[in-house]
Amino acid sequence: MPTIIMTKWPVKLDGSTRGKAMAFLQKLSADDTTPGLHVEPIQQSADSRVRTGRVDQFWRAVMFRLDSDGETHYVIHGVWPHDDAIDVAKRVRLKVNPINGLPQIEATPELAASPDSSNDETPPSPEPDTKATTGDEAPAAVVPDQPRLLALGRTREELVKRLGVPEDVADAAMAAADDDAILELAGQHEGWLGIVLVDLATGDSVQEILEKLEIEVSEPTGNEDADLITSLRQPAAQTQFAFIDDQDELRRVIEAGDFGAWRVFLHPEQRKYVRKTYGGPFRLSGGAGTGKTVVLVHRARALARRDPAARVLMTTFTTNLADGMRDSLAQLDPAIRLAAQLGQPGVHVSGIDAIAAAVNRSAGIHINEAVQTVLGEDRSAVNGRTPGDRWRAVLDTTSTDLPPEIANETFLSAEYALIVLPHRIHTEAEYLRVRRPGRGVALDRAKRVAVWALVAAYRVQNRISGTADFGEAAAIAAAHLELTGDAPADHVLVDEGQDLSPAHWQLLRALVAPGPDDLFIAEDSHQRIYGPRTVLGRYGIKIVGRSQRLTLNYRTTAQNLRYAMTVLEGGEYVDLEEGAEATGYRSARSGPVPVVREAATLGAELDLVAKHTSAWIDAGAAPETIAVLVQDQFQRDRVVSALTERSIPARAVDRERPGSDRIAVMTMHRAKGMEFSRVILTDVGHQSAAEKTRLAAMDETDRADTGLRRRSLVYVAATRARDELVVLQRT
Numbered sequence: 001m002p003t004i005i006m007t008k009w010p011v012k013l014d015g016s017t018r019g020k021a022m023a024f025l026q027k028l029s030a031d032d033t034t035p036g037l038h039v040e041p042i043q044q045s046a047d048s049r050v051r052t053g054r055v056d057q058f059w060r061a062v063m064f065r066l067d068s069d070g071e072t073h074y075v076i077h078g079v080w081p082h083d084d085a086i087d088v089a090k091r092v093r094l095k096v097n098p099i100n101g102l103p104q105i106e107a108t109p110e111l112a113a114s115p116d117s118s119n120d121e122t123p124p125s126p127e128p129d130t131k132a133t134t135g136d137e138a139p140a141a142v143v144p145d146q147p148r149l150l151a152l153g154r155t156r157e158e159l160v161k162r163l164g165v166p167e168d169v170a171d172a173a174m175a176a177a178d179d180d181a182i183l184e185l186a187g188q189h190e191g192w193l194g195i196v197l198v199d200l201a202t203g204d205s206v207q208e209i210l211e212k213l214e215i216e217v218s219e220p221t222g223n224e225d226a227d228l229i230t231s232l233r234q235p236a237a238q239t240q241f242a243f244i245d246d247q248d249e250l251r252r253v254i255e256a257g258d259f260g261a262w263r264v265f266l267h268p269e270q271r272k273y274v275r276k277t278y279g280g281p282f283r284l285s286g287g288a289g290t291g292k293t294v295v296l297v298h299r300a301r302a303l304a305r306r307d308p309a310a311r312v313l314m315t316t317f318t319t320n321l322a323d324g325m326r327d328s329l330a331q332l333d334p335a336i337r338l339a340a341q342l343g344q345p346g347v348h349v350s351g352i353d354a355i356a357a358a359v360n361r362s363a364g365i366h367i368n369e370a371v372q373t374v375l376g377e378d379r380s381a382v383n384g385r386t387p388g389d390r391w392r393a394v395l396d397t398t399s400t401d402l403p404p405e406i407a408n409e410t411f412l413s414a415e416y417a418l419i420v421l422p423h424r425i426h427t428e429a430e431y432l433r434v435r436r437p438g439r440g441v442a443l444d445r446a447k448r449v450a451v452w453a454l455v456a457a458y459r460v461q462n463r464i465s466g467t468a469d470f471g472e473a474a475a476i477a478a479a480h481l482e483l484t485g486d487a488p489a490d491h492v493l494v495d496e497g498q499d500l501s502p503a504h505w506q507l508l509r510a511l512v513a514p515g516p517d518d519l520f521i522a523e524d525s526h527q528r529i530y531g532p533r534t535v536l537g538r539y540g541i542k543i544v545g546r547s548q549r550l551t552l553n554y555r556t557t558a559q560n561l562r563y564a565m566t567v568l569e570g571g572e573y574v575d576l577e578e579g580a581e582a583t584g585y586r587s588a589r590s591g592p593v594p595v596v597r598e599a600a601t602l603g604a605e606l607d608l609v610a611k612h613t614s615a616w617i618d619a620g621a622a623p624e625t626i627a628v629l630v631q632d633q634f635q636r637d638r639v640v641s642a643l644t645e646r647s648i649p650a651r652a653v654d655r656e657r658p659g660s661d662r663i664a665v666m667t668m669h670r671a672k673g674m675e676f677s678r679v680i681l682t683d684v685g686h687q688s689a690a691e692k693t694r695l696a697a698m699d700e701t702d703r704a705d706t707g708l709r710r711r712s713l714v715y716v717a718a719t720r721a722r723d724e725l726v727v728l729q730r731t
């Protein structure tokens with residue numbers, strides 16, 4: 001049976017032609033001599049391996065046939081109307097790039113359009129300026145003194161002789177005026193060539209580019225087909241060519257189109273993090289949209305395939321995000337064994353707090369020993385959840401001499417989560433002795449006594465109501481697993497690590513025994529929007545050099561990414577290992593510059609939301625590809641009412657998944673981990689009177705951290721947009 005090697009082409013076909021192409025390829029992979037397929041060579045073709053095949057009366061497939069070791073492979077180049085297919089088939093050639101050993105499809109010069117571009121949609125032309133526009137004035141074009149690559153010190157020689165960039169592409173790249181022009185060129189080339197051009201635009205050295213692509217050039221063996229197959233198997237080749245294992249996979253690749261590309265065409269770096277075995281905890285950082293979740297999902301499958309009896313746990317901060325990961329896992333591999341419960345073989349996907357609750361529930365009354373360890377209390381009822389405003393209630397009902405910058409919910413909840421809980425402090429005496437690294441406010445003895453009085457009051461109220469807060473529940477679950485010595489997982493994969501609390505990390509450490517591939521953590525400290533910053537090493541998770549970064553953004557256009565990065569400018573972000581968080585993300589996609597508008601009143605803002613959303617829908621956008629992201633639930637409901645009144649279909653999205661046929665309106669927090677084609681952000685930069693009062697009462701360190709989280713929220717929200725972004729600022 002021939003092996004099918006797909007390229008990214010079929011997405012550009014309409015649904016019915018895709019169906020026919022699918023039927024053709026299924027038959028081809030079963031038996032290429034099947035009558036009716038008409039797999040035929042073309043006379044006077046540039047490459048003797050070229051074949052055409054009959055998809056239907058009108059359409060023909062163009063492919064390359066490779067024979068090696070008694071096996072036949074077909075590299076599927078594309079599907080064209082009959083005459084075009086013959087023309088393409090005569091001119092294309094599949095070869096191994098002599099410099100980098102990667103596969104390359106090239107066409108003889110007479111062909112007007114290159115085979116790549118004849119399959120591509122024309123990328124949108126970049127705007128002349130990179131700055132966000134207000135939508136009113138045309139930004140002035142900046143004319144650089146020198147073409148970008150020349151200014152970076154690159155030479156044509158390096159591009160051609162070291163990287164293997166084809167000469168015509170190297171000429172175009174060296175002549176490109178600026179980043180946007182290089183990115184536009186990159187958009188015209190799939191696979192390794194597109195990636196090399198993006199990396200060049202970002203200023204990477206030739207050596208860095210070669211290392212990232214994991215290029216290994218082998219000596220030609222004399223058997224050209226065998227050399228081509230070796231070349232097609234290179235990691236960098238698999239950004240464009242995919243060996244299809246079975247018919248189901250073939251269907252998924254064809255049906256999924258562009259949105260399914262992540263399932264098949266991994267970047268060599270992503271592939272490495274999916275497959276590699278690590279001696280202990282590993283940390284993968286990377287900006288929004290760099291494919292961290294994609295790596296986790298692929299890695300979960302790889303671990304489950306490697307050992308079907310393994311208990312693989314995937315977890316993240318919220319239930320919604322966990323639902324998204326479970327959906328992605330099922331899309332990647334419908335046959336994957338999903339474990340309904342923690343501790344069962346297969347992949348179990350659940351939010352971290354749900355895992356804590358499951359551990360505590362399954363312990364029954366035996367949980368009391370763990371409660372004793374963490375809280376110093378004798379009780380076994382911990383499954384009720386403490387209301388989020390309990391610190392407020394404690395402050396309202398307990399008199400204290402503490403100054404306002406300490407006697408506030410932000411300080412107390414952080415002190416409790418970062419110091420009291422993870423150190424398992426039961427008494428005032430213990431609290432007086434504990435070290436408080438990383439906490440901004442110094443506490444003398446008197447202040448510690450006063451803080452402890454509030455902590456004790458908090459604990460009394462929780463005991464009376466028979467509840468535990470999320471941190472307590474996680475800390476208790478961790479203690480229970482430590483006490484029983486029962487680690488219910490063999491591998492734990494964590495997404496959104498920057499949002500987890502110390503007690504969560506203690507729980508994660510206890511869920512899996514230390515050893516190879518125990519913990520794999522994805523994080524982006526720029527996206528920390530929930531709690532205070534934590535440091536992994538303090539909770540028994542030793543990364544020791546096992547940390548890497550992804551930098552290529554697959555989701556967001558370069559223009560939207562630049563806007564999102566400006567939101568973070570000047571903020572000091574620190575990662576889970578106390579290193580300064582790097583920036584410098586790159587995007588291979590190009591699109592319009594974000595529109596930034598000011599609205600003086602709520603009414604004016606709602607009018608602008610209606611104006612932009614209806615313009616998009618009138619231009620043919622499906623409503624469910626649009627999202628309006630707001631600060632809170634009140635604003636969300638106001639936006640939904642305003643749109644509905646104007647007959648624009650909109651729906652408030654809370655815990656459930658967004659539905660079809662309507663614009664999704666949700667809080668910026670809820671939008672974490674999601675993506676939409678077009679996004680409007682509202683109320684950016686606006687501070688309510690209540691928020692100003694809250695900030696004024698805070699200590700300087702807490703205020704600075706709250707400021708970082710506010711920026712991060714806008715960064716998270718702005719990076720949800722794949723294509724178009726509108727930012728509404730309230731003055």
Ligand SMILES: Nc1ncnc2c1ncn2[C@@H]1O[C@H](COP(=O)(O)OP(=O)(O)OP(=O)(O)O)[C@@H](O)[C@H]1O
Nearest residue numbers: 261262265266288289290291292293294554555673
């Ligand atoms: N190799 C790839 N090929 C094509 N698309 C990809 C690839 N890797 C990731 N993507 C796409 O990029 C987008 C972002 O991926 P993903 O959600 O994994 O990023 P992330 O780093 O987890 O983002 P965030 O931190 O914002 O949640 C998704 O649409 C995903 O399908």
